[in-house]
Amino acid sequence: xxxxxxxxxxxxxxxxxxxxxxxxxxxxxxxxxxxxxxxxxxxxxxxxxxxxxxxxxxxxxxxxxxxxxxxxxxxxxxxxxxxxxxxxxxxxxxxxxxxxxxxxxxxxxxxxxxxxxxxxxxxxxxxxxxxxxxxxxxxxxxxxxxxxxxxxxxxxxxxxxxxxxxxxxxxxxxxxxxxxxxxxxxxxxxxxxxxxxxxxxxxxxxxxxxxxxxxxxxxxxxxxxxxxxxxxxxxxxxxxxxxxxxxxxxxxxxxxxxxxxxxxxxxxxxxxxxxxxxxxxxxxxxxxxxxxxxxxxxxxxxxxxxxxxxxxxxxxxxxxxxxxxxxxxxxxxxxxxxxxxxxxxxxxxxxxxxxxxxxxxxxxxxxxxxxxxxxxxxxxxxxxxxxxxxxxxxxxxxxxxxxxxxxxxxxxxxx
Numbered sequence: 001x002x003x004x005x006x007x008x009x010x011x012x013x014x015x016x017x018x019x020x021x022x023x024x025x026x027x028x029x030x031x032x033x034x035x036x037x038x039x040x041x042x043x044x045x046x047x048x049x050x051x052x053x054x055x056x057x058x059x060x061x062x063x064x065x066x067x068x069x070x071x072x073x074x075x076x077x078x079x080x081x082x083x084x085x086x087x088x089x090x091x092x093x094x095x096x097x098x099x100x101x102x103x104x105x106x107x108x109x110x111x112x113x114x115x116x117x118x119x120x121x122x123x124x125x126x127x128x129x130x131x132x133x134x135x136x137x138x139x140x141x142x143x144x145x146x147x148x149x150x151x152x153x154x155x156x157x158x159x160x161x162x163x164x165x166x167x168x169x170x171x172x173x174x175x176x177x178x179x180x181x182x183x184x185x186x187x188x189x190x191x192x193x194x195x196x197x198x199x200x201x202x203x204x205x206x207x208x209x210x211x212x213x214x215x216x217x218x219x220x221x222x223x224x225x226x227x228x229x230x231x232x233x234x235x236x237x238x239x240x241x242x243x244x245x246x247x248x249x250x251x252x253x254x255x256x257x258x259x260x261x262x263x264x265x266x267x268x269x270x271x272x273x274x275x276x277x278x279x280x281x282x283x284x285x286x287x288x289x290x291x292x293x294x295x296x297x298x299x300x301x302x303x304x305x306x307x308x309x310x311x312x313x314x315x316x317x318x319x320x321x322x323x324x325x326x327x328x329x330x331x332x333x334x335x336x337x338x339x340x341x342x343x344x345x346x347x348x349x350x351x352x353x354x355x356x357x358x359x360x361x362x363x364x365x366x367x368x369x370x371x372x373x374x375x376x377x378x379x380x381x382x383x384x385x386x387x388x389x390x391x392x393x394x395x396x397x398x399x400x401x402x403x404x405x406x407x408x409x410x411x412x413x414x415x
Contacts, residue, residue, distance in 0.1 A: 023187055044107050050107055148276075238300075271321055275328040
């Protein structure tokens with residue numbers, strides 16, 4: 001694509017066009033699977049806590065293994081790692097379909113398969129984050145690539161759950177898993193067609209744990225990167241509980257079915273899409289810290305709004321606002337770190353970012369337990385209040401002398 005509009009400027013890169021086209025198809029299938037999994041576990045168990053356990057099982061391997069995976073990505077070819085992980089993910093989705101369609105799916109089996117997917121994602125996510133810079137091909141395109149990735153992710157998040165709701169109602173959850181397995185062929189094709197220049201610097205010969213220590217030390221001694229890496233796990237812990245509790249609100253609070261769940265998750269995707277569109281149209285990298293604080297506050301107030309919603313209409317609107325706020329935090333935070341980190345440490349530092357984002361399953365367990373003990377409305381209001389407090393603390397931290405106005409112009413040096 002020659003001379004694309006400013007907000008699509010990253011599409012001028014052939015590699016990025018290939019990557020994003022394959023991702024779009026695959027992500028639709030991923031969101032169908034995510035929706036079907038949440039509906040299926042709640043249908044099988046009737047327990048909000050069980051939903052949290054499945055989310056925990058899917059994400060906890062990332063929390064544990066992502067830093068070591070980042071070392072691997074910095075030592076090897078991230079593109080090759082991602083090709084492998086996507087092929088394994090296709091097989092995992094196929095297994096989900098076989099168990100469900102044959103009538104042998106149970107909560108225990110679903111938890112085990114969720115752990116398998118988490119193990120795959122532990123290596124896939126750091127390689128995906130490190131690959132962003134290579135796909136951009138130009139530092140000036142980095143923010144646009146990250147924003148367009150988010151738009152694609154959240155456009156699929158908007159459409160995928162809605163499709164899944166109708167597929168589940170008509171054919172069952174197993175059909176969603178089968179579609180997801182087939183959809184992986186698109187991203188595998190795209191990844192095989194991408195051509196990125198191999199790294200010229202020699203791979204580190206140090207012990208992997210020494211490389212990991214170096215990456216952690218670098219991140220923690222860089223004030224701006226450290227600030228963001230400490231904020232991300234807080235938002236992941238309490239800011240995404242609306243997604244974990246979506247099946248409970250769809251069925252028990254708003255008295256709906258799988259289509260209602262699809263509507264709530266699609267509303268989250270719509271809000272996220274607005275955030276991605278806003279970020280893709282930005283012409284400057286400054287002010288990212290303020291956007292993180294604003295997004296966190298929007299997220300917190302929206303969660304409280306969900307808990308107080310008297311009906312589906314206001315609840316859906318609050319879900320959309322929560323999606324906008326949470327994704328604004330993640331895009332701005334990701335861009336902040338990617339702009340600051342040195343290339344030879346990108347895999348390790350971005351794995352720390354991903355590890356922070358993977359506190360989401362712990363938040364899912366907490367939200368599920370709170371919902372079971374105090375009710376879903378009280379649980380999500382508590383999470384919203386916690387998110388709002390974190391937003392105010394982060395905004396205060398930006399007033400410190402070592403806090404940059406944003407990222408852009410002069411980058412804060414690593415200390």
